[in-house]
Amino acid sequence: MYGIALAAIGMLGCLPIALAIDGYGPISDNAGGIAEMCNLDEGIREITDELDAAGNTTAAIGKGFAIGSACLVALALFGAFITRVADSVDNTKVDVYSVNILEPFTFAGLLVGAMLPYAFSALTMSAVGEAAQAMIHEIRRQAGHIKAGGEPDHETCIAISTNASLKKMIAPGALVIISPLLGGYIFGYQMTSGLLAGSIVSGIQIAFSASNSGGAWDNAKKYVEAGKLQMRNKEGEMVTIKKGMKEHEAAVVGDTVGDPLKDTSGPAINILIKLSAITSLVFGGFIAQYGGLLNSSD
Numbered sequence: 001m002y003g004i005a006l007a008a009i010g011m012l013g014c015l016p017i018a019l020a021i022d023g024y025g026p027i028s029d030n031a032g033g034i035a036e037m038c039n040l041d042e043g044i045r046e047i048t049d050e051l052d053a054a055g056n057t058t059a060a061i062g063k064g065f066a067i068g069s070a071c072l073v074a075l076a077l078f079g080a081f082i083t084r085v086a087d088s089v090d091n092t093k094v095d096v097y098s099v100n101i102l103e104p105f106t107f108a109g110l111l112v113g114a115m116l117p118y119a120f121s122a123l124t125m126s127a128v129g130e131a132a133q134a135m136i137h138e139i140r141r142q143a144g145h146i147k148a149g150g151e152p153d154h155e156t157c158i159a160i161s162t163n164a165s166l167k168k169m170i171a172p173g174a175l176v177i178i179s180p181l182l183g184g185y186i187f188g189y190q191m192t193s194g195l196l197a198g199s200i201v202s203g204i205q206i207a208f209s210a211s212n213s214g215g216a217w218d219n220a221k222k223y224v225e226a227g228k229l230q231m232r233n234k235e236g237e238m239v240t241i242k243k244g245m246k247e248h249e250a251a252v253v254g255d256t257v258g259d260p261l262k263d264t265s266g267p268a269i270n271i272l273i274k275l276s277a278i279t280s281l282v283f284g285g286f287i288a289q290y291g292g293l294l295n296s297s298d
Contacts, residue, residue, distance in 0.1 A: 008072035025055020077277035088288035109194025127168030188292030214262025
């Protein structure tokens with residue numbers, strides 16, 4: 001476990017590089033948005049789109065380091081939790097240093113823990129969608145106001161985004177903190193052990209998949225809008241896909257899913273697995289001594 005902790009510190013040592021390459025894409029994307037709002041030449045937007053596409057790829061590399069280090073940190077914290085439990089219970093009854101997946105409560109914890117990242121991702125994805133809908137309604141309201149000679153109200157849009165980012169994260173945060181505590185208190189430390197192991201294994205796979213899939217969807221839309229996608233029509237002729245065609249609409253829908261996937265759900269999985277492990281470690285002694293209301297073996 002000490003070696004695992006050192007490996008996690010080593011990966012976190014690459015954090016400055018990871019942050020730099022992770023910020024490359026959003027800077028390029030914002031530059032393109034500013035150029036478009038200022039009615040600059042379309043060629044500028046094309047250049048910034050290419051830079052943003054490159055940024056999506058480099059960001060996936062940076063997120064890979066973050067996800068890998070989160071896995072090692074969570075594993076080290078998991079080991080610390082097992083050690084704390086071992087110091088708090090009678091070791092003559094059972095070898096608590098070993099996580100036995102054949103033990104019923106441990107296996108149940110594995111199943112629940114493997115489901116947590118999926119539920120967490122669903123909550124964060126839906127939160128982004130609901131906030132986006134609220135933003136669209138406000139933009140439509142302001143559109144008529146601006147046409148009538150009014151000024152745009154940027155503060156209201158910022159407030160919608162900020163309030164949603166706080167209020168919509170209450171449910172995912174509660175899921176992360178309450179799950180290991182409630183499971184440990186009702187079913188015992190075995191449930192918490194299985195839950196942590198399941199969330200680590202499942203969460204890492206989802207985080208990697210979300211980071212790479214979201215970037216691929218975003219780049220696919222840019223690829224289509226750049227006029228690089230060609231397909232054969234019914235007559236067998238090669239046709240370049242343009243904006244407004246159904247293939248472009250499909251790419252836009254994919255980007256709508258890919259953006260929150262790679263920028264919200266994927267990175268947030270790191271918080272899920274680390275915060276669950278930290279919470280379990282802090283309350284490890286309590287879970288070991290007072291947990292297990294339904295565990296007759298304690």
